[in-house]
Amino acid sequence: MISAKRISVRLGRSPILHDVDFAASPGRVTAIAGPNGSGKTTLLRALTGDVPFTGRVEINRRDLASLDAFELASMRAVLPQSANLSFPFTVREIVRLGLVGGRSGAAGGALETIIEEALIRVDLAGFAGRYYQELSGGEQQRVQLARVLCQVWRPVLDGVPRFLFLDEPVSSLDIRHQLVIMNIAREFAEAGGGVVAILHDLNLTAMYADQVAVVHRGRLAAAGEPRTVLTDDLLETVFECRLQVSVAPPSGGMFVLPQSAANSRTT
Amino acid sequence: MSHVQMVANRIGWPMRAANGDRGPLARYVIALLGGALCLVSLFSMAWGASDASLFAVLGDWFMSETDSRLSVHERIIIYEIRLPRTILGILTGAGLAIAGAVLQGLFRNPLADPGIIGVSAGAAFGAVSVIVWGGTVLAPLTYFLGLFALPVAAFAGALTATMVLYGIATRHGRTSVATMLLAGIALGALAAAFTGLMIFMADDRQLRDVTFWSLGSLAGATWSKIGTAGSIILTSLATMPFLARGLNGFALGESTAGHLGLPVQRVKYTAIITATAATGAAVAVSGGIAFVGIVVPHMLRLLIGPDHRYLLPASALLGAIMLLLADAVSRTIVAPAELPIGIVTATVGAPFFLWILLRKRGIVDL
Numbered sequence: 001m002i003s004a005k006r007i008s009v010r011l012g013r014s015p016i017l018h019d020v021d022f023a024a025s026p027g028r029v030t031a032i033a034g035p036n037g038s039g040k041t042t043l044l045r046a047l048t049g050d051v052p053f054t055g056r057v058e059i060n061r062r063d064l065a066s067l068d069a070f071e072l073a074s075m076r077a078v079l080p081q082s083a084n085l086s087f088p089f090t091v092r093e094i095v096r097l098g099l100v101g102g103r104s105g106a107a108g109g110a111l112e113t114i115i116e117e118a119l120i121r122v123d124l125a126g127f128a129g130r131y132y133q134e135l136s137g138g139e140q141q142r143v144q145l146a147r148v149l150c151q152v153w154r155p156v157l158d159g160v161p162r163f164l165f166l167d168e169p170v171s172s173l174d175i176r177h178q179l180v181i182m183n184i185a186r187e188f189a190e191a192g193g194g195v196v197a198i199l200h201d202l203n204l205t206a207m208y209a210d211q212v213a214v215v216h217r218g219r220l221a222a223a224g225e226p227r228t229v230l231t232d233d234l235l236e237t238v239f240e241c242r243l244q245v246s247v248a249p250p251s252g253g254m255f256v257l258p259q260s261a262a263n264s265r266t267t
Numbered sequence: 268m269s270h271v272q273m274v275a276n277r278i279g280w281p282m283r284a285a286n287g288d289r290g291p292l293a294r295y296v297i298a299l300l301g302g303a304l305c306l307v308s309l310f311s312m313a314w315g316a317s318d319a320s321l322f323a324v325l326g327d328w329f330m331s332e333t334d335s336r337l338s339v340h341e342r343i344i345i346y347e348i349r350l351p352r353t354i355l356g357i358l359t360g361a362g363l364a365i366a367g368a369v370l371q372g373l374f375r376n377p378l379a380d381p382g383i384i385g386v387s388a389g390a391a392f393g394a395v396s397v398i399v400w401g402g403t404v405l406a407p408l409t410y411f412l413g414l415f416a417l418p419v420a421a422f423a424g425a426l427t428a429t430m431v432l433y434g435i436a437t438r439h440g441r442t443s444v445a446t447m448l449l450a451g452i453a454l455g456a457l458a459a460a461f462t463g464l465m466i467f468m469a470d471d472r473q474l475r476d477v478t479f480w481s482l483g484s485l486a487g488a489t490w491s492k493i494g495t496a497g498s499i500i501l502t503s504l505a506t507m508p509f510l511a512r513g514l515n516g517f518a519l520g521e522s523t524a525g526h527l528g529l530p531v532q533r534v535k536y537t538a539i540i541t542a543t544a545a546t547g548a549a550v551a552v553s554g555g556i557a558f559v560g561i562v563v564p565h566m567l568r569l570l571i572g573p574d575h576r577y578l579l580p581a582s583a584l585l586g587a588i589m590l591l592l593a594d595a596v597s598r599t600i601v602a603p604a605e606l607p608i609g610i611v612t613a614t615v616g617a618p619f620f621l622w623i624l625l626r627k628r629g630i631v632d633l
Binding site for chain 2 (some may be wrong): 050078093
């Protein structure tokens with residue numbers, strides 16, 4: 001369980017977040033949505049302890065401030081929006097970094113095997129020997145996800161649920177891989193772990209999120225199930241754009257929804 | 268199939284194995300470097316203005332004094348001059364290479380070298396202060412620390428430069444390469460100005476000491492120098508296992524290193540102290556020897572990859588080898604005179620630095 005109460009963040013002089021409450025439960029995918037610059041990433045960074053904040057964040061009923069890096073790393077893994085490298089690492093070496101701290105939960109001898117398995121899960125089988133810098137942006141993003149998965153390989157360890165924090169995990173992916181990645185998040189939650197993901201795609205949010213928190217101008221605009229939160233009025237207020245939920249374009253206008261993919265599941 | 272090929276297949280030579288695991292290759296390279304260092308050390312002891320054959324030197328270790336083919340004169344040259352010089356070369360080379368590799372890991376950039384970003388200049392200022400002010404302003408320091416005063420002052424100078432540099436170049440866990448290099452140049456110039464001021468104030472005897480020291484040479488190797496510099500450099504080598512894991516995590520940035528469960532602040536300060544202590548000790552005993560810290564780790568990264576668990580020990584070994592070779596060149600090329608070793612390393616190192624810069628322009632995001 002992640003619970004945050006009255007989170008406020010200032011960067012320099014400008015206030016970024018005001019009194020935001022947030023909760024994410026194990027077994028669920030919790031999405032954070034909102035327009036650019038609304039404070040989504042800052043909220044995530046407060047939840048992971050990367051920015052100083054006022055208020056209180058608890059992870060599995062323990063105060064974030066009282067946990068050291070190792071304890072935190074064994075309870076949650078974080079996928080950043082982007083990562084750049086200046087040294088020529090191979091894909092395997094990057095994924096293996098997920099195993100340096102924390103506790104994967106895999107048996108000692110199986111550590112090299114889970115690197116392979118993680119790469120298979122993100123659809124990068126056979127990429128272990130490639131140089132990270134040679135890969136496309138989308139492939140790099142999936143390598144990072146494989147690394148993050150290794151860190152919390154078992155979604156529940158010693159009876160304690162673990163969490164994945166994903167900052168725009170599908171931002172540079174093609175539609176098939178968006179579904180692959182969201183399915184990984186879904187499976188992680190179904191296995192008892194918790195997922196907190198910043199998502200820009202409202203269709204994917206509707207499809208995969210059990211809960212959604214909408215952030216607008218540094219405040220929480222709404223939170224709850226996507227069905228109740230994502231209303232025409234809320235979307236208009238938040239995104240300043242007249243959107244209509246579940247309305248097909250006038251006849252003849254075409255649209256492609258991820259929901260139509262045969263291999264995905266709809267809720 | 269030839270034996271070489273069998274070995275090559277087993278370890279996945281010539282490059283990264285198909286599965287991206289360069290560990291076996293790296294261990295093999297480290298073993299080779301270890302062997303090479305032993306050979307180069309022996310040659311370093313046999314070579315010189317007065318030639319003692321390699322076999323005679325080797326034989327001397329295994330035979331009693333009376334059976335040895337070495338004359339008393341040769342024994343003195345070898346044990347009182349060349350052996351300390353060789354050991355000092357190994358320590359200095361290893362120290363400078365490790366300092367380079369650690370700073371590059373910390374700044375996440377292959378161009379961070381103690382000689383380039385002002386760390387060595389800071390160390391030089393510390394050292395020259397002790398030479399010039401040792402009898403007056405800094406008398407308490409020389410009184411309490413004795414032989415350690417020079418390396419400790421060099422360390423303090425290097426540490427100050429690195430802390431200031433890190434503070435300037437790193438904002439919110441991100442290090443700006445352009446800022447790092449430019450700030451390093453400015454700091455280096457400032458330290459050099461202070462050093463110049465010291466030299467300006469020095470009397471004739473101090474001036475001679477400073478000049479000899481700053482030429483950069485292993486010529487003045489003595490057992491007492493080895494004792495002081497060696498203990499500092501060996502201590503910083505001992506932090507390698509802890510640092511290796513931490514610096515690997517740093518490759519993805521400070522915040523990701525924290526997410527991985529690494530003690531970020533402790534890694535950072537250990538890295539800074541290790542690198543500056545090694546630089547300070549090396550600079551204190553051998554003057555300014557530049558570019559070892561940049562050439563060695565870069566060549567190894569091309570060969571075995573950037574995993575610090577292998578990169579750090581391999582850098583120490585190759586740094587020692589390179590410095591012994593440079594020293595061999597410096598004392599034979601214009602024999603019987605001696606070329607300052609800093610000239611040799613800079614002649615090889617500066618073009619190499621330019622080559623990296625041109626090959627990877629993207630790294631310096633100016």
